[in-house]
Amino acid sequence: xxxxxxxxxxxxxxxxxxxxxxxxxxxxxxxxxxxxxxxxxxxxxxxxxxxxxxxxxxxxxxxxxxxxxxxxxxxxxxxxxxxxxxxxxxxxxxxxxxxxxxxxxxxxxxxxxx
Amino acid sequence: xxxxxxxxxxxxxxxxxxxxxxxxxxxxxxxxxxxxxxxxxxxxxxxxxxxxxxxxxxxxxxxxxxxxxxxxxxxxxxxxxxxxxxxxxxxxxxxxxxxxxxxxxxxxxxxx
Numbered sequence: 502x503x504x505x506x507x508x509x510x511x512x513x514x515x516x517x518x519x520x521x522x523x524x525x526x527x528x529x530x531x532x533x534x535x536x537x538x539x540x541x542x543x544x545x546x547x548x549x550x551x552x553x554x555x556x557x558x559x560x561x562x563x564x565x566x567x568x569x570x571x572x573x574x575x576x577x578x579x580x581x582x583x584x585x586x587x588x589x590x591x592x593x594x595x596x597x598x599x600x601x602x603x604x605x606x607x608x609x610x611x612x613x614x615x
Numbered sequence: 616x617x618x619x620x621x622x623x624x625x626x627x628x629x630x631x632x633x634x635x636x637x638x639x640x641x642x643x644x645x646x647x648x649x650x651x652x653x654x655x656x657x658x659x660x661x662x663x664x665x666x667x668x669x670x671x672x673x674x675x676x677x678x679x680x681x682x683x684x685x686x687x688x689x690x691x692x693x694x695x696x697x698x699x700x701x702x703x704x705x706x707x708x709x710x711x712x713x714x715x716x717x718x719x720x721x722x723x724x725x726x727x
Contacts, residue, residue: 505658534715536717542719543704543717543718543719543720544659544704544706544717545717546715546716546717591658591659593658593659603649603661603664604661604715605661606651606658606659606660607658608656608657608658609657609658
């Protein structure tokens with residue numbers, strides 16, 4: 502079974518631009534969560550989608566948004582990029598089963614904002 | 616809100632020794648905990664989990680201990696190997712949904 506895939510793997514943008522990142526979950530997984538990882542803050546939860554609906558949201562500004570498609574693939578968008586948005590963006594998918602709700606992470610998209 | 620923190624940011628151990636990585640959490644209502652391993656250039660990888668109705672769970676060379684009284688979680692790695700060198704995160708799941716809170720991580724270095 503293929504793992505979680507994320508595209509692109511690396512991205513360089515300039516301040517003020519916007520960016521869209523893509524995540525394909527493991528087949529059969531309906532939950533996709535997005536995280537921002539920085540050296541100082543560690544992993545911070547952005548939002549979670551389940552069956553095309555945003556189910557949970559972290560404490561990030563409205564510049565960060567996402568969506569999920571009917572095939573469970575998800576995209577996140579960051580508008581009006583700031584230098585502080587430079588980070589590794591990880592998505593994780595889960596089946597959300599009863600016994601274990603462990604998530605499987607993708608390799609991440611490393612975003613550099615200049 | 617919840618907060619999850621690690622006691623030590625870095626840990627160096629000799630190959631073959633046992634490693635213990637600690638984690639403190641603040642939300643006594645959290646009922647599910649996970650340890651992840653993240654190697655350089657990769658996303659976090661699930662190692663082991665434990666629910667709040669247990670105080671110990673063992674996997675292959677790894678053991679997780681949960682002390683709910685002091686809200687403390689630890690990961691023990693037996694006979695640490697060079698391949699265990701990575702950053703280890705603990706995470707807790709809120710009892711209100713599928714939302715995880717992560718610690719900043721402990722970097723484990725195994726000395727051959």
